[in-house]
Amino acid sequence: MSKYEKGDHIKFEVSDEEKGESEWMWLLVESSDDEQEIVFGKLDSQPVVATDMRVGQELAVSYEKVRDHRRFTD
Numbered sequence: 001m002s003k004y005e006k007g008d009h010i011k012f013e014v015s016d017e018e019k020g021e022s023e024w025m026w027l028l029v030e031s032s033d034d035e036q037e038i039v040f041g042k043l044d045s046q047p048v049v050a051t052d053m054r055v056g057q058e059l060a061v062s063y064e065k066v067r068d069h070r071r072f073t074d
Helices: none
Strands: 009-016 021-033 038-043 058-062 066-070
Touching: 021 058
Parallel strands: none
Antiparallel strands: 009 021, 009 066, 021 038, 038 058
16 A cells, blocks of 8 residues: 555645745645655645646655645545
């Protein structure tokens, strides 16, 4: 079993070094690679600071950027 499974949500941090701002956003997990420590999925929250991103955008996020993890069961 991988650390993050399809259907999980992770909250990750995005930083804008130029502006000195950061925000945390949710990603709906599609898959993860525990060996490479990368989680893949679709952005599931509306960006405020990172305006070049959009809801539904496919992303790859390093485990080191993950700040929260939620696994919802039926």
